[in-house]
Amino acid sequence: MTGFPEFNAPAFHLAHTALMAAGYRVIIPGVDEEYSEAELAALAASPANRKKWLRKDIEDILTVDEVWVLPGWEYSRGALLEVHVAQQLGLPVFLFGTGLRVEDTVQGYVEGAAETVAG
Secondary structure, eight states, X not given: OTTSGGGGHXXXXXXXXXXXXXXXXXXXXXXXXXXXXXXHHHHHTOHHHHHXXXXXXXXXXXXXXXEEEOTTGGGOHHHHHHHHHHHHTTOOEEETTTOOBHHHHXXXXXXXXXXXXXX
């Protein structure tokens, strides 16, 4: 979410609404938290908060049957971790807006992900 205007909240809310309407139980980090963009930026800058949020993400992944990511996920360190954990657990990972499995689209993302991790 960091690095996106409004922490990509509009896209998260769109995905949340669409997936709920399709009958999914949806877990989106931070969706029920009400912070201003400035407050989120300050919180995200804290290594302690980042560790806490990443641990919560992993805990959430342990409770689901599949994971959906937003376009641009490959540029997010948190989403890269979530996808990695899901794949290691054998969970399917889908790209929201396409319905395609990330494994089917990942070839085009390898370079962007490598740049994100290195940066």
